[in-house]
Amino acid sequence: MNYEFDWSLLLQEPNWGWVIEGISNTVQLSLMAWGLALVIGIFIGTIRMAKSRVLRLVGTTYVEIFRNIPLLVQLFLWFFVFPLLLPDDFMRAWNRLDGVPFLTALIGLSLFTAARIAEQIRSGISSIPKGQFLAAYSTGLTEVQTFRHVIIPYAFRVMIPAIASEFLTIFKNSALTLTIGVAEITGAAKTIEAYTFRGIEAYSAASLTYMLTTASVVIFMGWLEHVLRIPGLIGKR
Amino acid sequence: MDFSVISDNIEFLMLGLMRSFQLAVFTIVFSLTIACFIAIGRVSSRRAIRYPSAIFVNLLRSNPLILIVFWFFFLVPLITGKTLPEFHTVLIAFVVFFAAYFAEIVRSGIQSVGASQVKAALSTGLTYSQSMRLIVLPQAFRNMLPALVTECVIVFQGTTIAYVIGMREFLHSTSLVAERTVRPVELYLFAALVYLVICFAGTRLALFLEKK
Numbered sequence: 001m002n003y004e005f006d007w008s009l010l011l012q013e014p015n016w017g018w019v020i021e022g023i024s025n026t027v028q029l030s031l032m033a034w035g036l037a038l039v040i041g042i043f044i045g046t047i048r049m050a051k052s053r054v055l056r057l058v059g060t061t062y063v064e065i066f067r068n069i070p071l072l073v074q075l076f077l078w079f080f081v082f083p084l085l086l087p088d089d090f091m092r093a094w095n096r097l098d099g100v101p102f103l104t105a106l107i108g109l110s111l112f113t114a115a116r117i118a119e120q121i122r123s124g125i126s127s128i129p130k131g132q133f134l135a136a137y138s139t140g141l142t143e144v145q146t147f148r149h150v151i152i153p154y155a156f157r158v159m160i161p162a163i164a165s166e167f168l169t170i171f172k173n174s175a176l177t178l179t180i181g182v183a184e185i186t187g188a189a190k191t192i193e194a195y196t197f198r199g200i201e202a203y204s205a206a207s208l209t210y211m212l213t214t215a216s217v218v219i220f221m222g223w224l225e226h227v228l229r230i231p232g233l234i235g236k237r
Numbered sequence: 238m239d240f241s242v243i244s245d246n247i248e249f250l251m252l253g254l255m256r257s258f259q260l261a262v263f264t265i266v267f268s269l270t271i272a273c274f275i276a277i278g279r280v281s282s283r284r285a286i287r288y289p290s291a292i293f294v295n296l297l298r299s300n301p302l303i304l305i306v307f308w309f310f311f312l313v314p315l316i317t318g319k320t321l322p323e324f325h326t327v328l329i330a331f332v333v334f335f336a337a338y339f340a341e342i343v344r345s346g347i348q349s350v351g352a353s354q355v356k357a358a359l360s361t362g363l364t365y366s367q368s369m370r371l372i373v374l375p376q377a378f379r380n381m382l383p384a385l386v387t388e389c390v391i392v393f394q395g396t397t398i399a400y401v402i403g404m405r406e407f408l409h410s411t412s413l414v415a416e417r418t419v420r421p422v423e424l425y426l427f428a429a430l431v432y433l434v435i436c437f438a439g440t441r442l443a444l445f446l447e448k449k
Contacts, residue, residue: 070432085422172301203308208307
């Protein structure tokens with residue numbers, strides 16, 4: 001194996017610009033998709049625990065469909081199929097939008113991750129003792145109020161580790177959006193490799209991005225978990 | 238919509254699906270085998286074994302699979318000095334990547350077996366490797382079966398990533414037919430349905446095993 005390293009090439013233009021753009025796209029896409037996925041996921045996860053059978057069925061169907069189709073296939077569906085199913089006027093308006101790949105990636109990633117978060121929410125809610133529900137109802141709260149004020153804040157804290165790991169999942173999954181033309185960091189590394197044949201340097205830039213993010217999120221979440229822990233529950237100090 | 242494009246090309250599509258299955262099965266067999274060694278390394282009392290296994294697992298788990306595939310497509314020809322068939326290169330990347338995930342599952346399985354089991358096994362005169370192989374791992378496998386099945390579904394879903402480097406698995410075959418016939422709606426919906434049915438069966442199996 002003979003390979004001459006040239007790390008400085010990452011700092012040369014246009015490579016440096018691509019790296020920065022890639023990191024910025026990855027971070028923006030994952031943060032936005034994570035936020036959306038949390039909102040949708042909490043909603044879906046909650047209606048899966050509702051009393052109404054119809055609501056439960058809707059929630060279960062959503063989860064089964066979105067987690068059993070590979071993310072790459074879902075991205076292709078949103079990118080290639082979804083615009084064709086729109087009425088003509090909408091399709092033209094959609095195609096005229098700026099950054100269709102980014103928007104498509106945002107939709108695909110957040111709906112996919114929402115199904116995973118919904119599952120976490122459900123297992124979080126199932127872990128809540130029944131007495132909490134009974135106590136909340138007995139104070140006169142409605143079902144919606146019980147969930148909003150008692151169950152979700154409680155479940156949320158129990159689920160912090162799972163939700164943090166979902167952020168890391170979405171962060172890594174965002175790499176797949178290079179297939180529909182989003183210039184995120186893995187795609188940027190691939191581009192640099194294609195132009196310079198310097199794969200080790202280029203892919204190191206991408207790997208480092210993911211590894212540093214993972215490390216910081218793990219450390220931050222450990223701290224947050226410690227601060228927000230519910231007294232009386234077993235947990236690491 | 239005209240679904241006859243699917244029946245017209247069904248042979249070509251099924252060939253792709255077979256390739257996806259092949260990749261998934263080989264990946265599962267090899268990575269699970271490697272994972273057992275890494276998992277035992279993770280619970281080893283020796284630091285010289287524990288730290289490298291921990292680094293391996295965390296390194297792989299903090300990178301996306303697609304990037305690992307790119308890494309191997311660059312490194313394998315560089316190290317071996319020749320270009321391997323793409324199926325082999327993808328397989329190596331998949332095996333290394335999923336070994337890290339399987340290792341975590343096997344590790345939690347091992348840790349779910351009580352320490353008294355190991356002590357009892359050792360006290361009957363079994364060596365450490367014998368007690369791992371004969372006593373701990375069989376019990377661990379039973380505990381972690383649902384998680385293993387779920388991970389196998391994830392491996393199968395992951396095979397779609399071979400599309401990116403042009404291996405002709407199911408998604409790639411679908412996209413080729415979609416381009417040739419200009420019928421993306423029917424073909425991608427069909428692909429989604431096929432994946433949905435297979436993976437749904439897998440997740441149901443995991444659920445069933447969990448309850449048992």
